[in-house]
Amino acid sequence: MHLASGDGRRRRNGMLAAWGAVMMEQRRARWARVLVVLAATALLASTLAACSYVNARSIHFVGRPEFPPTDPATVEILHRPPMRPHDVLGQVMIEPEGNPSEQQIEDKLREEAAAMGGNAAVIVHDRLQRVGSVWTGGAWWGGGQIQPVMGEVISAIVVRFVGDREP
Numbered sequence: 001m002h003l004a005s006g007d008g009r010r011r012r013n014g015m016l017a018a019w020g021a022v023m024m025e026q027r028r029a030r031w032a033r034v035l036v037v038l039a040a041t042a043l044l045a046s047t048l049a050a051c052s053y054v055n056a057r058s059i060h061f062v063g064r065p066e067f068p069p070t071d072p073a074t075v076e077i078l079h080r081p082p083m084r085p086h087d088v089l090g091q092v093m094i095e096p097e098g099n100p101s102e103q104q105i106e107d108k109l110r111e112e113a114a115a116m117g118g119n120a121a122v123i124v125h126d127r128l129q130r131v132g133s134v135w136t137g138g139a140w141w142g143g144g145q146i147q148p149v150m151g152e153v154i155s156a157i158v159v160r161f162v163g164d165r166e167p
Helices: 002-050 102-115
Strands: 053-060 074-079 085-096 119-135 144-161
Touching: 002 102, 053 102, 085 102, 102 119, 102 144
Parallel strands: 074 119
Antiparallel strands: 053 085, 085 144, 119 144
16 A cells, blocks of 8 residues: 555656656746847847838039039038038938938038048938839729829038139
């Protein structure tokens, strides 16, 4: 009889050990799922951040003098026309896509203005405007309509300072 109760305890201890092992495995699996979700979230966040882009178009005005490129680090970003004497060289239009930082937008503006030989970019327009159209509804020959596609557009005039006070 003493032997039987010892066997029962061993069996019970064995079952407890097995149950404990199962619980530990479930806990490990749960933590593994949590880590996978965290890694996926981090990957998604970095991918979305990488999707930010700053598209730029530059127009060098006809009849304006050509200058060698300047250093982008020296290009000023202005929000009103400069008081110093200057020549207008062209225009830069920036279309941010995604969610770029203000610094990324200003860096792109400086690069484009510097490529024209400018010393400053004067922002003259910064708002939503129609950047395209999309057909919605039915077939192109009837039953649908054209919807505007709105996007942020930043427009700046590129200037080069003249005279003795040139930076």
